[in-house]
Amino acid sequence: MDDARNPQTARLSSAAVAVDVALLTVRDERLLVLLQRPDAPGTEGLWSLPGGRVHDDENLDDAARRFLAEVGGVERTEHLEQLRTYGEPNRDPRARVVAVGYLAFTPTPDEPPRLDGPETRYVAVDEVMDDTVGLAFDHDRIVRDALERARAKLEYRPLATAFVEHPFTLADLRAVYEAVWGVPLDNANFRRKVTSTPGFVLATGTKSAPGRGGGRPASLYEPGPAQRLHPAMLQPGRET
C-alpha cells in the first residue's frame, strides 16, 4: 500500500512500471489484435503489444491511451479496461518490470494503422493462440487473458457495440459475437435476444442500403443506455 510502511528497505527496491495494451477489433469475421515490432534486443522476428513505461506524473489509463495514440490509425478506442498486472520477477530479463495489462476495443479499421514509428499490424488472435505468430516477453499470456476476458464480458455487458461503427445492423453485432466467441449463432434467436434485452440497442428508424447482391435492407441501431445485460447473452456450449 504505502511506500514506508514496511521498514526492511534492504529487500525493497523500486520497479519500472509499464502498460501493455491488447487492442482487439473484428474484421471479416475474424478477431484481430494490434501488434508492433519491439526494438528490444533478443526479440528479432517476434511481435509485441503496444506499450511501454508509465510516466512519473501519469496515471495508468492515460499511459495506455498514450501508447495507443502513438500507434497511428487508432483514433477511437471505444472501450479500455484493466486486465491484470504481470509481476513475475524475471518476466523481463533485463530489469524488474511490473506490467499492467489493458484490454481495448475499437471498431473495424478499414486500413492498417499508419507507420510513423515501429511497424504495426493487425494479426488474427487465433494465430497468436496457436503460436503461428510469436510474441516477445509474456505478451502471449496477455493476449490469452484478453481473449478470455473479452469472451466473458460480452456475455453480461453491452460491449459488443464497441467493435462496430454506429449506427449498426444486428448482423454487424452478431458478427462480433461470432468472431469473439468463435461459434455461429442462430440469427432469429440472436435478434430476439438483443431486441428484448432492455437498453441494449435502440432502433434508429433508418435502414441500411443492401449489398450489391441484393437483400432486404437492414434496420439500423445504436447503443442503448444499459450498463449490464439482463438476462445475459450466454455463449453456447460452455459446459464445465
Next chain:
Amino acid sequence: MDDARNPQTARLSSAAVAVDVALLTVRDERLLVLLQRPDAPGTEGLWSLPGGRVHDDENLDDAARRFLAEVGGVERTEHLEQLRTYGEPNRDPRARVVAVGYLAFTPTPDEPPRLDGPETRYVAVDEVMDDTVGLAFDHDRIVRDALERARAKLEYRPLATAFVEHPFTLADLRAVYEAVWGVPLDNANFRRKVTSTPGFVLATGTKSAPGRGGGRPASLYEPGPAQRLHPAMLQPGRET
C-alpha cells in the same frame, strides 16, 4: 512492457510496487473484511488493508500471501485473485506507489486474528461502504471493487465454498450467498439449483448434528470439481 523500449528516460522513473489485500469472510450472516491499523503519519483513527511493498525477488501473489500470513489468524486462504492495480500518481502523498489490489476469501474465523504486530480487526463491509469505518489512502475504493468482484464471481464460479469449512451444509452455503449479495434466497429453489448444477457440491453421505433448539440433521457436502457453474447462480433483482 519492457524497461528500455521508450528512450525518453527523463520522465521515466521507477515506482514503489505494493500489494493490498481485501480478505473477506462471512460470520453471523454478515460479510466482513480484515483491517489493520496503518502506521503511516496522517492516518490516525483510520484503518487500512493488510499489505505493503513487494520484495525484489518476489512475485505479486507471493507478496499478497506474505502479508496475509503476517497478520496472525489467517491460516487458510481458500481463494486469492488479483483485483486491479491502482496507479494514480498521488494516491499516496509521500511517493509514487503503484498498488496491486487482491481479493481473498477465508472460512469464518472463530476468533479475531492474533495481535503480533499492528492491531487487526474484522469489520463489516457495510460499515466500510457507508463510511462508518474510515480507511486510509484509497483503500475504501479497493474494498468497493472487492465487493463488486465477489458479488459477480459467486454467480458463475463455485467460490462460495471458500467461505465455509468443509464439509458444509447447504444452509451454510446459502448464508454465504445471502451475506455477499445482501438478499434473502428461497431455500427450496437454492438447494434445487445447487444440487442440480453439475460438479458444484458433492454429497458426503454424512449428516451434521442439529443445533441445541432441535431441527432435522442436515446433509453434509464438500466442493465438487466444477470450475464454472452451469447454469450460473444469478443474484435476484439486478436489473439495469
Next chain:
DNA sequence: TCAATAGTGTCTTTTAGACATTATATG
C-alpha cells in the same frame, strides 16, 4: 406435544434453442 430446521413437490412464468416461414431488396 411444539418449535426449529431440513428437504420435497408442484405449478406458473420466463428464457433458450431449433427451425419453418415471410418480407424486401438486386440482377
Next chain:
DNA sequence: CATATAATGTCTAAAAGACACTATTGA
C-alpha cells in the same frame, strides 16, 4: 423469375420463482 439478406412466427425444452407440504430432530 432466382438469389440474397432481413425479419417474424411457432413449437419444445429448460430453467427460475413462488410457495405448499413433508421429515426429523430437541425440549
